[in-house]
Amino acid sequence: xxxxxxxxxLITMLLALLRAFMGPTLYDRILAVNTFGTxxxxxxxxxxxxxxxxxxxxxxxVYALINFIGTIAVLKFFRYGDLGRAGEGK
Amino acid sequence: MIGPVLDAISWLLLIxxxxxxxxxxxxxxxxxxxxxxxxxxxxxxxxxxxxxxxGMAVQAGFTLVTVKLLLILLFILFTSPxxxxxxxxxVWSGGVQPKRRDGxxxxxIDRSDGPSKS
Numbered sequence: 001x002x003x004x005x006x007x008x009x010l011i012t013m014l015l016a017l018l019r020a021f022m023g024p025t026l027y028d029r030i031l032a033v034n035t036f037g038t039x040x041x042x043x044x045x046x047x048x049x050x051x052x053x054x055x056x057x058x059x060x061x062v063y064a065l066i067n068f069i070g071t072i073a074v075l076k077f078f079r080y081g082d083l084g085r086a087g088e089g090k
Numbered sequence: 091m092i093g094p095v096l097d098a099i100s101w102l103l104l105i106x107x108x109x110x111x112x113x114x115x116x117x118x119x120x121x122x123x124x125x126x127x128x129x130x131x132x133x134x135x136x137x138x139x140x141x142x143x144x145g146m147a148v149q150a151g152f153t154l155v156t157v158k159l160l161l162i163l164l165f166i167l168f169t170s171p172x173x174x175x176x177x178x179x180x181v182w183s184g185g186v187q188p189k190r191r192d193g194x195x196x197x198x199i200d201r202s203d204g205p206s207k208s
Contacts, residue, residue, distance in 0.1 A: 001101055005142065008108035012115030012134065019118050019127070027124045027181045034173055035118060035131045039111070041162060042142050049146055057158040064162055068169035075180050 002050040009043045030074055037067030096148055103145030111138035123189035124181055128174055135170040139163065 013036055020032035041064045048056025077083055110133060117130025143163045147156045 001097075001104060005104045005108050005145075008112050012111045015115035015119045025124060025181075025186060027177060027184065027186065028127065031124065031128055031131055031177060032118065034177070035114075035134065038135050038139065038166065038170065041166070042111075042139055045146060045159065045162065046142070049149065054150070054155045054158075057155060057162065061158060061162055061165070064165045064169065068165075068173055071173045072176055075176050079180055079183075 002046055006043065006046045006050060009039050009046060013039045013043070026078060030071065030078075033074075034067070034071045037063070037070070041067065100145045100148040103141050103148060107138050107141030107145060110134060110141060114138060124186060125178070125188050128178060128181075132170065132174055135166060135174075139166050139170075 016032045016036040016039065020029050020036065023029040023032060041060045044056050044060040044063060048054050048060070073083060114130045114134030117133070118127050121127045121130055140163060143159045147159045150156045150159065
């Protein structure tokens with residue numbers, strides 16, 4: 001049961017990677033990497049159940065936050081060319 | 091006695107989650123432009139992740155594991171719309187037009203209030 005779920009997640013991660021390699025624009029790649037990260041969170045949780053080690057959920061929890069911060073950081077970097085500047089709201 | 095019933099519920103939830111995740115992955119690969127791909131990715135983030143985590147929570151029962159799973163779901167439900175909004179904002183102010191069926195541009199949308207002007 002968990003193996004089937006893990007297989008579905010792996011196939012989806014493969015499709016997201018294909019989009020990240022093919023993607024015509026930069027934003028397609030960022031979207032694909034964000035999707036890949038969310039699927040990685042689910043994959044770590046499923047693997048924890050599959051191997052009988054639910055401690056993996058802590059890693060999944062941390063990865064969910066890192067994925068979000070990474071996406072926002074990459075978007076800000078490609079928009080302003082710099083991570084240190086404030087946005088347009090100043 | 092209750093065990094097989096919970097197993098069946100967990101199976102159904104996990105299989106539903108797998109279906110939505112796979113559908114979103116295929117949509118991410120096949121839809122025509124970045125805005126519609128964002129729609130497909132959002133579906134995997136909400137329904138797919140929600141069903142997956144519900145299935146695992148049914149399997150775990152009332153333990154600390156379920157609390158952690160619900161925390162993961164909470165984080166995903168907060169961060170996924172935020173990241174999608176930031177991405178859509180960046181795409182729009184980056185000047186990418188939505189693709190239409192007849193190939194024309196969206197001339198009816200006023201782009202003068204875009205954040206790129208500031």
